Amino acid sequence: MRLKALAATAYLPVVLAVVMAVGCAPKKQASTDSASKVQITGAGSTFVYPLMSRWSSEYAKLTGVQVNYQSIGSGGGIQQFKEGTIDFGATDVAVSEEEEKTFTRPFVQFPVVAGTEAVVYNLPGITQNLKLTPDVLVDIFLGKVKKWNDARIAQLNPDVQLPDMNIVVVHRSDGSGTTYIFTDYLSTVSSEWEQKVGRGKSVSWPTGVGAKGNEGVTGQVKQLPGAIGYVELNYARQNNLAFAAIQNAAGQFVLPSQETGTAATRAALERLQRDIRSSVVNMSGENAYPITGFVYVLLDKQPKDTAKSAEMKKFFEWVLKNGQKIAGELDYVPLAEEVVQMSLQKLAEVP
Template identity: 50%
Template sequence: MLLPKQHVIKASLVLSAAALAMSLTACKSSGNGANQNFVLNGAGSTFVYPVMSHWAQSYNDLHNNVQINYQSIGSGGGVQQVKNGTVDFGASDYALTDAQLAGMKPVLQVPETAGPVCITYNLPGLAKPLQLSSDAITGIFLGKITTWHDPILVKDNPGINLPNSKIVVAHRTDGSGTTAAFTTYLSAVSPEWKSKVGQGGAVNWPAGVGAKGSEGVTEQVRQFPGGIGYVELTYAQQNKLPIASVRNLAGNYVQPSTASTTAAIAAFSDQLSKDPRSPIVNPPASAAQAYPISILTFLLIPKDGTDQAKRTALKGFVQYIIGDGQATAGQLNYAPLPDGVKQYDQQTLNQMTVNGQPIP
């Protein structure tokens, strides 16, 4: 499935106010809802938008009385809308901590897929993909490496004629799970980054120009020669932007892909079986083919609700995502969840209630 053109992305799944009002009226429950039409509204992660769009359409094809509208507004926005109770579900590329959960009504966090945060750039004419070590990446985003002919970049790319031109860094300005994953990686590989900038969905960037959403970062990189930024892989591919290979702890320069993300997940299988909120960045040297900037993404679902038929429809959609939907994730550069995480998801999903009672 192709990602829509960027000027269309943000609005592509959002109902008009009138249509939304009509749909919500149709969703008022009575009985089990078998003959009702439902609109399930979600919001959050731009990282997961390509596969979420696919899941929404595929599920509607199977259940034409259920329409899923998902707003690609960033993980921070999705968390806030779940907290405010204005959506049926959210999506975030970072798991909420116990402290964050304590300030909200009970929320279930369900890992939905995994994928790589890729480094994309605008350097026409290179003979092969750019190679970047952790020193190069942190130096660029700290603002210490400012030209493409810097000695660290030359060392990473032997035999490649890098231009002696300015680097234009693009980063997110909104609350972003992609940023949280990327800065978690930078903090893991660079004590200087950890002490000066740290990690989180929003940080004070030392260098670069800001943009909203993965869509905005992709557009910044595409427009400016010498540009570099971090996005979900599909955004770069659909805009025909090249993707850097990143050096892992084994010393290998690895391209982001479904396979290299799966290798990163496997390297943390023990931790994930105990707590799927564990980060999967910078896997150990034993994971020779693992991509070092990989993340799990999460659905955020209110634990309880009042509309039995609509809550049942929501549970069915999530059941599809963690079940049959996993088989299609790889087509859009996302890694299917391992069995241990899927078992965790099922146990978590079974905790959904309506008016305090389990959903059949």
């Protein structure tokens, strides 16, 4: 009997420990399971697609939350968000006050990253960064400068043996924020472009062939000798495409980079504080790259699924606070701390 009593007494702490362990375990597991079941869907900007994919992958490792993003172009992202078929939209051009009136529910928009657009080209045997002035670039896309050995291009690049080859302009065929930034720049530096073509997500191009997405323009430029187009810098670097040094507002020829994009966005801080949707093309500054822009996200202020909305807020808070370092690794331009704070204030408006 005494042996049995001792055995029972010895066994009791083990039983209690097991019961306590079993009792505590489900709480933690339930929380993990809950997070892992959350699936957030977004669509839009092809400009930001490589970075959004990396953000999504890193965040899933940390939290189990899945962020699925479709690279369909800014115009498509805005439309799908407006229709309520996705949880968030991404666009390289902020929704204007006029366009905002067409939405049936309130939303917030704020920058999550900035980036530079590279003017890429395919000239066999030429790997140098050609120099292009704003007026020459405009006339190429107007179809006025038709040959790569045109005297105006040759004068800017005396050390390059330019070929007697037709210039093939490649532009976007879909509604595109990348196109908006590019045509906003051309309209800013040329009254002729502004009057004849203008700025927009879609424009009537005077010349050239169309392609869908940054991916499509990159592919066409790679395939067509003599081609010239515009893509986000990451696409140019990943595909080993040559790109031009563009003369900026200070008269300097600058290449797209994190450094020159940062110079442009910092020069725009004052105007951004007045209106977060402000353009940042052709900013002043010796080192400012002139074809720079932000990527904005659109989020519901009256979400149907508040639990999912809460997880989405956590994701974009992580993007703004921790994801900017990743942006720099992929040739994007991390937001200045002042812009991060502006975006966090907007994010706080989401319930």
